[in-house]
Amino acid sequence: MKFGKEFAAQMVQEWQEAYMHYSKLKSILKDILRFKQKNKEPLTMATTTTTTTKGALNRRASLYRAFSGLTNRYKPVSAMKNNEDEVILVSAVQEGGVEGDYQTMFLMSGEEGGEFELLFFRRLDDEFNKVLRFYKKKVEEVMLEADELSKQMNALTALRIKVDNPVVKGTDMVNLADKGFSSNSSSLSHSHPINGGKQGWTHMDVIQETEMSNEEEMKEIDDRHFRPAPLDVLDHVKINVELETPIATLRSVIKSSKSDLSFSKQELRTAEEKITQAFVEFYRKLRLLKSYCFLNQLAFSKIMKKYDKITLRNASKTYLQMVDKSYLGSSDEVTKLMGRVEDTYVKHFANGNRRKGLKTLRPQAKKERHRITFLYGFFSGCSIALIVAIIVSIHARNLLKSQGRDQYMVNIFPLYSLFGYIVLHMLMYAGNVFFWKRYRVNFSFIFGFKQGTELGYREVLLLSSGLSLLALAGVISHLDMEMDPRTKSFRTLTELIPLFLLIVVLSVTFCPFNLIYRSSRFFLIRCVFHCVCAPLYKVTLPDFFLADQLTSQVQAFRSLEFYICYYGWGNFKERSNTCEESEVYKVLYIVVAIIPYWIRFVQCLRRLVEEKDTAHGLNGLKYFSTIAAVTIRTIYSHQKQKTKTWLVLAAATSGIATMTSTYWDIVIDWGLLNRNSTNPWLRDKLVVPHKGVYYAAMVLNCVLRLAWMQQVLGIQTVPFLHKTALVAVVASLEIIRRGIWNFFRSVFTF
Numbered sequence: 001m002k003f004g005k006e007f008a009a010q011m012v013q014e015w016q017e018a019y020m021h022y023s024k025l026k027s028i029l030k031d032i033l034r035f036k037q038k039n040k041e042p043l044t045m046a047t048t049t050t051t052t053t054k055g056a057l058n059r060r061a062s063l064y065r066a067f068s069g070l071t072n073r074y075k076p077v078s079a080m081k082n083n084e085d086e087v088i089l090v091s092a093v094q095e096g097g098v099e100g101d102y103q104t105m106f107l108m109s110g111e112e113g114g115e116f117e118l119l120f121f122r123r124l125d126d127e128f129n130k131v132l133r134f135y136k137k138k139v140e141e142v143m144l145e146a147d148e149l150s151k152q153m154n155a156l157t158a159l160r161i162k163v164d165n166p167v168v169k170g171t172d173m174v175n176l177a178d179k180g181f182s183s184n185s186s187s188l189s190h191s192h193p194i195n196g197g198k199q200g201w202t203h204m205d206v207i208q209e210t211e212m213s214n215e216e217e218m219k220e221i222d223d224r225h226f227r228p229a230p231l232d233v234l235d236h237v238k239i240n241v242e243l244e245t246p247i248a249t250l251r252s253v254i255k256s257s258k259s260d261l262s263f264s265k266q267e268l269r270t271a272e273e274k275i276t277q278a279f280v281e282f283y284r285k286l287r288l289l290k291s292y293c294f295l296n297q298l299a300f301s302k303i304m305k306k307y308d309k310i311t312l313r314n315a316s317k318t319y320l321q322m323v324d325k326s327y328l329g330s331s332d333e334v335t336k337l338m339g340r341v342e343d344t345y346v347k348h349f350a351n352g353n354r355r356k357g358l359k360t361l362r363p364q365a366k367k368e369r370h371r372i373t374f375l376y377g378f379f380s381g382c383s384i385a386l387i388v389a390i391i392v393s394i395h396a397r398n399l400l401k402s403q404g405r406d407q408y409m410v411n412i413f414p415l416y417s418l419f420g421y422i423v424l425h426m427l428m429y430a431g432n433v434f435f436w437k438r439y440r441v442n443f444s445f446i447f448g449f450k451q452g453t454e455l456g457y458r459e460v461l462l463l464s465s466g467l468s469l470l471a472l473a474g475v476i477s478h479l480d481m482e483m484d485p486r487t488k489s490f491r492t493l494t495e496l497i498p499l500f501l502l503i504v505v506l507s508v509t510f511c512p513f514n515l516i517y518r519s520s521r522f523f524l525i526r527c528v529f530h531c532v533c534a535p536l537y538k539v540t541l542p543d544f545f546l547a548d549q550l551t552s553q554v555q556a557f558r559s560l561e562f563y564i565c566y567y568g569w570g571n572f573k574e575r576s577n578t579c580e581e582s583e584v585y586k587v588l589y590i591v592v593a594i595i596p597y598w599i600r601f602v603q604c605l606r607r608l609v610e611e612k613d614t615a616h617g618l619n620g621l622k623y624f625s626t627i628a629a630v631t632i633r634t635i636y637s638h639q640k641q642k643t644k645t646w647l648v649l650a651a652a653t654s655g656i657a658t659m660t661s662t663y664w665d666i667v668i669d670w671g672l673l674n675r676n677s678t679n680p681w682l683r684d685k686l687v688v689p690h691k692g693v694y695y696a697a698m699v700l701n702c703v704l705r706l707a708w709m710q711q712v713l714g715i716q717t718v719p720f721l722h723k724t725a726l727v728a729v730v731a732s733l734e735i736i737r738r739g740i741w742n743f744f745r746s747v748f749t750f
Helices: 003-009 013-018 022-038 044-062 114-164 214-222 231-236 246-254 265-311 316-325 333-349 354-361 370-396 405-438 443-447 457-476 497-509 518-532 541-550 554-568 583-611 614-638 644-669 691-713 720-749
Strands: 088-095 098-106 188-194 198-203
Touching (some): 003 022, 003 265, 013 265, 022 114, 022 265, 265 333, 370 457, 405 457, 497 518, 518 541, 541 720, 554 720, 644 691, 644 720
């Protein structure tokens, strides 16, 4: 792989603009090369003669120079540096006694084509100074964060002493909690109930120093003579031990007074979990900063070597010496800080086991299992085979013209369409995960997945292909269109297949055992519960992201409602139901449809109250307009006698909701249609290098939004059979639009 592609692939996307613009400098070198190749032909003879003569003279003169010695230790005073080959001079501009930007003086600008090389060094200086300023800024930030993390560690240490109530072993047993001191020494002991609940003193668990050197062991012995730290730091600390719950939210509304610390074990565990996570993320940032420094140094080395190769000069040595002596190449603050973070984490959170601690701080990439690839390929192949078999069976048995086709589309098709919506959404999510990884979007950290438990696109494809295989197997076994002439009903076991499939899916989802990605399933269940209880829970990114996904699954919720009506009050043995005639069903048909939009509406209201940002209020109005559109449109569709008034209201509300949602998606969420952008009508930073992808996404988003609005105007003009199929098609298009929205929203916001 060429260095340019490898360099771009290893960039941190959030810092992409701060890296050296390798391709721009490389393009200038190409201009220099083209100029030299163009002017090389007519000067071949003269250049060769001159070079030969000069080379001979240089060789003869070198015979009379002072000998420097075989080991370079002997350097006579009379030996002077030969400056004939110097091409550049690099110096740092002093600004108020502080080292400022670096400037390169090109000494050969008078030569033919020297203006191209002069431009190259100007751009090179600009890129180096940009990288240097960014690196200095980030180092200052991490140093401040390190100070803040140190304060939090002091508070954690004080809390440990307050909770464990330790004493120092020695001549006299000194109770630190009573004296108001804390310590990190391993010679401390803490109290806990023993002998039937009596309080007694015991030693702390022996620290497993499995990989400590002799110096570290001596340091541990010397730590017994520690200097205690005061516990009054706890007077300024508040630990959010109680998770954000509906009861806690209501309590905070009724009573706003701040509760005091109770110094319980739960508080200590919560504080340790938070500090541990902070250490892991801080160490990750340090690793990214170190990688940023190394990659840029390597890029400057590569580009200078290319310059030497094209121009036949020797300028890289001088410039790279400057890079090594600069803050970028000589600073070791990040490396030292990483070492201190490692030592602190190993001592306080890994029980002295360095291997265990570094395994947490430096997570290894997940190993791709071949069986997962094989299984989702196998399931996908079987699903495609079943789709072909269903199509052949329909044509061979001429089922489209059978008498029971209307009953099937009204009663059976909505049952299986639920699984189709879920599988399609999972396929779109798998595509999102694939592109997030390709464009280095750290989605696992953004969504707060537990380290190493996030699902890759292969795992999501495995689940979706497995579900599609089960659903299609149920469909092909459920293609009977005619009743049994003797019993005047359909077979009971066959008619219960959709219900069995639904029970299997729900059982797997709520299975408490560690099977089929339990961590991811429980994470999904927790987020769904937070969405249902909105706005009583604090709105986090996973919660409102999931709520946005639910807005594209309105028809899936209606299918669930139909399951209850069909198997609860319908005659499934005869494939008949009276759901459309029930007023309760019609009301719930509206309520179920607006629930996802209502969740997003109340989430926006809570964020508006907490963050005081009017953008959340406007976003809430957008969802409220969608609620009005869905409600009026559904009322109009259930009317037996269509009136123009309701048609106009449905068309107007749907039009307003469509225009506001489309504008918000493209301009606010995606950040496009910026006429002052460097990329016409897009945005300045493009993660996807092909601009046509953004234009196509905007057009496709508008088309799919119009298809959503078409349900109001065109869905009532076709027969009922086609209406059922059209509803499924429009719902599927909305799921596809949501998948496209996910990707472009993530690469803009994340």
